[in-house]
Amino acid sequence: MTDNYDLIIVGSGPNGAVIAAQVHAQNPEASILVLEAGREITQVPGEHLVEADESALNASYEDLMRRARQIEYVKGAVSMNEIEGDAWQADVPGVFPAAFFGHNFAAFPGASVAWNIGGMGVHWTAATPWPYAEEIPEFLPRAEWDADLETARGLLRTSVGPLVDNPFTEPIFAAIREAVPSPDPAREFGYMPMAGVAHSDRPFARTGPRDIAPFLFDGSAPNVTLRTGIFVTRLENDGTRVTGLVAKDVETGAEVVYHGAQILVAADALRTPQLLWASGIRPAALGVRLNEHASIDGDVEIDAARLGLADAEVPVPPAGEPFIGSYWSPSIGAARPAHGQLMERELDGRHVLGVGWYCATEIRPENRIEFSDELTDQLGMPHMTVHFSYSENDLAEIRRTMDVQRAAANAIGTFQDAESEVLPAGASLHYTGTVRMGPVDDGTSVVDTDGRVWGFDNLFLAGNGVVPTALTCNATLTGATLSVRIARAVTAAL
Numbered sequence: 001m002t003d004n005y006d007l008i009i010v011g012s013g014p015n016g017a018v019i020a021a022q023v024h025a026q027n028p029e030a031s032i033l034v035l036e037a038g039r040e041i042t043q044v045p046g047e048h049l050v051e052a053d054e055s056a057l058n059a060s061y062e063d064l065m066r067r068a069r070q071i072e073y074v075k076g077a078v079s080m081n082e083i084e085g086d087a088w089q090a091d092v093p094g095v096f097p098a099a100f101f102g103h104n105f106a107a108f109p110g111a112s113v114a115w116n117i118g119g120m121g122v123h124w125t126a127a128t129p130w131p132y133a134e135e136i137p138e139f140l141p142r143a144e145w146d147a148d149l150e151t152a153r154g155l156l157r158t159s160v161g162p163l164v165d166n167p168f169t170e171p172i173f174a175a176i177r178e179a180v181p182s183p184d185p186a187r188e189f190g191y192m193p194m195a196g197v198a199h200s201d202r203p204f205a206r207t208g209p210r211d212i213a214p215f216l217f218d219g220s221a222p223n224v225t226l227r228t229g230i231f232v233t234r235l236e237n238d239g240t241r242v243t244g245l246v247a248k249d250v251e252t253g254a255e256v257v258y259h260g261a262q263i264l265v266a267a268d269a270l271r272t273p274q275l276l277w278a279s280g281i282r283p284a285a286l287g288v289r290l291n292e293h294a295s296i297d298g299d300v301e302i303d304a305a306r307l308g309l310a311d312a313e314v315p316v317p318p319a320g321e322p323f324i325g326s327y328w329s330p331s332i333g334a335a336r337p338a339h340g341q342l343m344e345r346e347l348d349g350r351h352v353l354g355v356g357w358y359c360a361t362e363i364r365p366e367n368r369i370e371f372s373d374e375l376t377d378q379l380g381m382p383h384m385t386v387h388f389s390y391s392e393n394d395l396a397e398i399r400r401t402m403d404v405q406r407a408a409a410n411a412i413g414t415f416q417d418a419e420s421e422v423l424p425a426g427a428s429l430h431y432t433g434t435v436r437m438g439p440v441d442d443g444t445s446v447v448d449t450d451g452r453v454w455g456f457d458n459l460f461l462a463g464n465g466v467v468p469t470a471l472t473c474n475a476t477l478t479g480a481t482l483s484v485r486i487a488r489a490v491t492a493a494l
Contacts, residue, residue, distance in 0.1 A: 005033040005225075006494055008245060008260035010232050010275070012036040012046070012216070013119025014476060015463040015483045016266040017209035018155055020216050022487030023494070024224060030494050032224045033258065034216060037231040037250060038116035041093045045226075046118040046210030046217040048126070048196075050203050050320065090115075090250050095123055098270060098384070098426075102377040108290075108386040110427025113268060117217075117228055118209040120268070120429065126195040126206035127326070127341060128158045129473040132187065133333030134360075137468055139439040140449060144485065152480040156195040157207045163198065166315045166325055168344070171307035172353070172412055173327075179411035180340075180404055182332050189408075192328040192341060195476075203321035230256060231379060235263065235279035235459070242459050262458050262493050264451075264486070269465030270369070270384065273434045273446075276453075277371040277382050283454055284443040287369035290388060291433040291470055293339070293358035294398050298420040300409040302344070302351045307412065314351045329357075329408065331472040338401040339472035340408065355409045355420075358428065359401035360470040361394040369434060388425050398422060430475040432467035437482065451486030458493065462486050 007023060009016045012034050020032055042052040093116035099105045101113075114120045130153075136145060162169060176189045195207035215221035229250045236244040245258045265272050273287040304310050315324050322345060329340030337360040344353050367388045375383035390398070402420055409415035438445025441454040447466060453459040464479040466486075471478060 003033065003258050005258065005260045006030040007032045007262045007264065007490060008258055009034045009264045009266060010245070011119060011266040011268070011463070012117055012209060012226060013114065013266060013268070013463070014121040014124075014156075014209055014212065015479055016119070016264075017046070017121065017212040017216060018152070018480050018483040019264055019266065019462055019487045019490065020224065021155060021213040022151075022484060023491050024213070024215065024221060026488070026491040027494055028221075029223065033260065034224075034226045035230045035232055035245070035247060035258070036117050036226065036228045038093050038114070039091075039228050040117045041122060044210065046122065046208050048122050048206040048208035050206050051208065093117070095120070101379065103383060104385040105426065107388045108426040110424040110429075111270065111386070111431065112426070112429060113270060117226075121207075121209040121212075124206075124476060125341075125474070126204075127328075127474045128153070128156055128193045128195045128477040129328055129330065129339065130193070131469070131471060131473055131478050132331055134337070135331070135469050135471050135473065135478070137437065140485075145481065148484040149477075149481045151484045152477055155212050155484070156477065156480060157197060157211060158193050158195050158477070159198065160191045160193050161198060162191065163204050163321065163323055163325055164315050164317050166344075167309060167312045168302065168304075168307065168314075169325055171309060172302075172325075172344070175307065175411040176329065176342075176408045179407045180329055182330070184332060187330040187332050189327065189329045189340075192326040194326055199318070202318045232267075232275060233278065233379075233381065235265075235275065235281065237279060237281060237456070237459075240455060241457050262460065262490055264460040264462060264490060266462040266483070268463055269431045269434045272461055272463060272465050273369060274371065274381055274384060276435070276446075281453065281456075281459075283446050285436060285446050287371060287434050288365050289363050289433040289436060289444070290367045290369060290386065290431060291361060291363050292425060292428055292431040293470070293472055294361055294390065294394065294401070295423040295428045296357045296359070296398065296402055296405055296420060297423050298355045298405060298409065298415065299347065299352045300355055300413040300415045300419065302353055303413045304351070314346060329404075331360075336404065337397065337470075337472050338404050340405070341474070342408070353409070353412060355405050355415070357401050357405045358430075358472050359397050360472045361397070362391050363433060363470050364391065430464065430471065432464050432469075432471060432475055435461045435463075435465040436468040437466050438468060449485075450489030451482070452489065460486055460490055
């Protein structure tokens with residue numbers, strides 16, 4: 001079977017959806033094919049799982065987040081040894097630890113991948129803080145970056161405000177602003193920017209890929225096609241152009257070949273470089289400089305009396321909404337490269353504030369993915385071994401960030417050091433750099449500033465793996481901003 005398209009996108013997650021939305025808007029006549037290996041989780045493909053009905057939410061959302069160990073989302077998260085016996089299955093959608101596919105992620109044990117329509121975009125927290133200072137690629141024109149950031153915010157439906165009416169919000173703001181001050185008024189502690197639409201009578205409607213590119217999932221654009229259960233195994237190429245995509249039907253095992261004038265791979269920061277390696281496309285920087293901010297987690301019980309709210313009632317969020325409030329302590333650059341994501345909720349009858357902090361780590365070539373030419377994973381793709389560790393500078397920054405976390409927590413309750421822990425590497429799911437962007441082909445980047453693979457005319461990459469900087473903030477908005485830029489280049493190539 002052979003098909004021909006103007007553009008083929010591999011991956012239906014947030015970045016694949018952003019590329020599809022932007023290219024379709026700029027060139028409505030272009031024929032676009034999006035290939036996705038997984039299938040739907042709910043009856044509405046591409047919707048965020050919080051938008052699903054209650055039974056689907058209970059069965060899918062919390063269980064899948066449990067597997068991914070995204071403890072901000074799960075009441076009573078479990079450790080990996082409690083899910084022994086779980087295994088990846090091609091016909092089961094969801095989020096799975098990367099090790100389930102047979103890889104060696106002992107040095108990066110928290111890493112997980114999505115196997116479903118919409119990728120991680122149906123599971124994510126929907127937090128969309130923006131990068132600052134050193135987090136913004138210095139080689140990109142700032143005016144273009146700012147414009148693309150606004151476009152990405154619009155596509156993700158980013159908003160800033162309360163999840164529910166809450167008397168505790170302003171006292172929490174005041175206490176933490178005093179404990180963790182910022183010299184920049186625009187970077188004070190406040191509401192976390194969230195992707196979605198607030199409602200008073202139901203959960204915050206978190207943005208999923210179907211909200212970014214509705215036509216991709218509802219079939220309303222006749223020249224845009226989504227095909228699921230199709231796993232791309234190789235990019236046939238002549239060294240300068242991709243000449244075909246070889247894929248297999250996950251259900252039948254039949255081989256399928258597609259042809260596109262332009263190819264874009266947005267298969268996440270692990271599987272995008274894996275696909276290039278399997279295709280013999282192996283620039284020196286492929287899989288190298290894997291980066292992830294360190295994740296430091298903790299909970300503190302809110303002391304209502306200390307906040308002057310001894311008689312205040314704790315708000316009850318709408319059924320299905322896991323949080324009362326979502327707050328942000330922004331990084332202020334090199335002086336404090338630490339970002340706080342604080343989630344207010346009721347947990348086991350206690351009114352608590354989750355005090356999660358991320359801090360930047362050094363970008364080092366030692367942190368990398370090693371691909372095998374002999375071993376394969378359960379899908380027949382190159383086996384991956386991750387090499388990852390924290391440098392002495394990273395460990396010092398983690399300690400400084402724990403001091404910031406402790407100061408914020410003690411401002412609203414009594415926080416014990418034992419309540420803080422550094423999560424396993426990979427657990428944030430915000431890894432970057434494996435197919436990083438760069439201004440010159442000097443062996444430290446995989447793609448140019450348009451997302452085009454060095455030396456190739458028609459191969460583009462998108463997603464968090466393209467991000468070239470060390471982030472403190474959640475990666476989705478940064479990746480989406482780069483995808484807006486990349487989509488412009490893809491449209492020009494068409």
